[in-house]
Amino acid sequence: MKIVLNRPRCEGHGLCEEAAPALMHLDDDGELVLHQEEIGDADVPQAQAAVRVCPVAALRLT
Amino acid sequence: MNGPRVNGPRVNGPVRRVVVVGNGVAGLTAADALRDSGYDGELTVVGDERHPAYSRPALSKALLLDGDDLSSHELPPATHGAHELLGVRASGLDLERRLVRLDGGDALPYDRLVIATGSRARRLTGLPDELTLRGLDDALALRARLAGRPSVVVVGGGPLGMEIASGCLAAGCRVTLVSDGVPLSAQLGPYLAGVFVRAALERGLTLLTNGATHVEASAGQARVHLGDGEVVEAELLVSAVGDVPNTEWLAGTGLADGGGVLQVDERGLVRPGVAAAGDLAAFPTPYGRRRVPLWSSAIEQAKVAGAALVRGEQTPPLRFQPYFWTEQFGLSLKAAGELPVAGEPAFVEGGPGGPALMRWSHGDGRGVAVALNHRVPIPKLRRVSQAAA
Numbered sequence: 187m188k189i190v191l192n193r194p195r196c197e198g199h200g201l202c203e204e205a206a207p208a209l210m211h212l213d214d215d216g217e218l219v220l221h222q223e224e225i226g227d228a229d230v231p232q233a234q235a236a237v238r239v240c241p242v243a244a245l246r247l248t
Numbered sequence: 249m250n251g252p253r254v255n256g257p258r259v260n261g262p263v264r265r266v267v268v269v270g271n272g273v274a275g276l277t278a279a280d281a282l283r284d285s286g287y288d289g290e291l292t293v294v295g296d297e298r299h300p301a302y303s304r305p306a307l308s309k310a311l312l313l314d315g316d317d318l319s320s321h322e323l324p325p326a327t328h329g330a331h332e333l334l335g336v337r338a339s340g341l342d343l344e345r346r347l348v349r350l351d352g353g354d355a356l357p358y359d360r361l362v363i364a365t366g367s368r369a370r371r372l373t374g375l376p377d378e379l380t381l382r383g384l385d386d387a388l389a390l391r392a393r394l395a396g397r398p399s400v401v402v403v404g405g406g407p408l409g410m411e412i413a414s415g416c417l418a419a420g421c422r423v424t425l426v427s428d429g430v431p432l433s434a435q436l437g438p439y440l441a442g443v444f445v446r447a448a449l450e451r452g453l454t455l456l457t458n459g460a461t462h463v464e465a466s467a468g469q470a471r472v473h474l475g476d477g478e479v480v481e482a483e484l485l486v487s488a489v490g491d492v493p494n495t496e497w498l499a500g501t502g503l504a505d506g507g508g509v510l511q512v513d514e515r516g517l518v519r520p521g522v523a524a525a526g527d528l529a530a531f532p533t534p535y536g537r538r539r540v541p542l543w544s545s546a547i548e549q550a551k552v553a554g555a556a557l558v559r560g561e562q563t564p565p566l567r568f569q570p571y572f573w574t575e576q577f578g579l580s581l582k583a584a585g586e587l588p589v590a591g592e593p594a595f596v597e598g599g600p601g602g603p604a605l606m607r608w609s610h611g612d613g614r615g616v617a618v619a620l621n622h623r624v625p626i627p628k629l630r631r632v633s634q635a636a637a
Contacts, residue, residue, distance in 0.1 A: 197580075198623040198624075199582065199625070199626060200626035200627055200629075201544060201547075201626055204627060215623065216624060216625055235551075238324075239544070241303050242303065242306065242310070246324050247324065247327075
């Protein structure tokens with residue numbers, strides 16, 4: 187599966203980083219950095235948790 | 249596990265049917281957590297709104313402001329694979345027979361239950377022309393009313409009332425906000441309340457802080473009577489004076505306390521096999537058992553509650569970490585730690601009047617970090633809040 191970031195929507199809360207620290211983080215400017223777009227099955231639950239917690243739905247899993 | 253025992257209040261039997269009542273972010277997250285914990289049986293989600301789950305915080309922020317974009321509240325589609333009954337209200341609960349009764353007479357049997365029916369706006373009157381903002385339909389109705397640029401009076405000086413006032417001003421309306429004392433001071437403390445009130449006044453908000461004694465509203469005409477005898481008139485009345493748990497459907501079960509609140513344990517359980525999460529639940533926090541009707545609170549509660557119904561005490565208990573944000577009058581605030589805060593902040597980055605990262609310490613050493621117009625990710629905000637004073 188693939189994580190897709192809608193950057194204009196992202197407000198830099200970082201709840202996603204808290205849910206999936208292995209998959210993403212916010213840099214010093216508060217911009218979200220995805221460590222990888224393609225994710226393996228083992229990481230899907232973490233990715234889903236990150237997608238779910240975003241209050242502005244800036245992340246999607248396709 | 250012994251054989252099937254679907255009658256009686258036994259909670260150690262096999263789990264074949266889970267019902268989640270409520271399709272806000274708490275219900276949605278609990279359903280996800282059940283699946284993530286390995287539950288692959290029958291799952292039913294009951295939601296009284298016809299909409300799929302959406303982001304409630306967006307309703308009073310982006311959705312009131314975004315020109316033609318009506319999508320800022322939309323969440324990704326649910327992946328829990330539950331049978332969803334939307335636009336259906338639960339009308340009763342039979343704990344002994346383990347049945348959720350629905351409007352229309354149907355009943356859903358369950359082995360495990362999640363109660364996540366949230367709360368609704370507290371109202372000042374029963375008048376239809378007193379608008380409130382709680383659900384998506386409320387937000388769309390308010391947006392539609394603002395298009396005609398009516399004069400607006402907002403009653404309520406909490407974060408929601410202030411966000412609504414900000415949205416109405418941005419829509420080009422003349423706006424008066426009536427609060428009991430300085431807006432936001434009870435929620436944020438005097439320093440931050442001052443910052444927001446100054447921004448609000450600069451943008452043209454009329455602020456009256458003597459409180460409302462009573463309100464009248466009919467089509468196109470609202471009157472708010474103030475504590476000092478003055479009367480405010482406007483074309484549109486919006487109130488934002490708190491919320492009331494939606495727990496009437498639990499009448500007779502003994503689950504809700506006198507205030508309609510469900511007191512849950514550190515794993516979100518209100519009874520063995522019955523979890524509650526979100527705005528209707530009071531749960532243990534580092535500062536006592538509290539109801540915390542906020543986005544990340546609902547999600548954190550629901551994650552633990554959903555997992556606990558499957559894994560019981562193997563589920564790590566909730567370690568609640570408060571997170572709050574608001575956007576209004578051109579200011580964006582993010583806060584980690586327990587609000588309100590007393591006194592002046594220490595500036596970690598920036599300074600008064602500009603983008604800033606601030607820190608306060610409560611007397612017992614716990615800290616609060618606040619970012620104002622400053623993109624600071626939560627993990628850093630948490631680290632700053634926890635740093636030694």
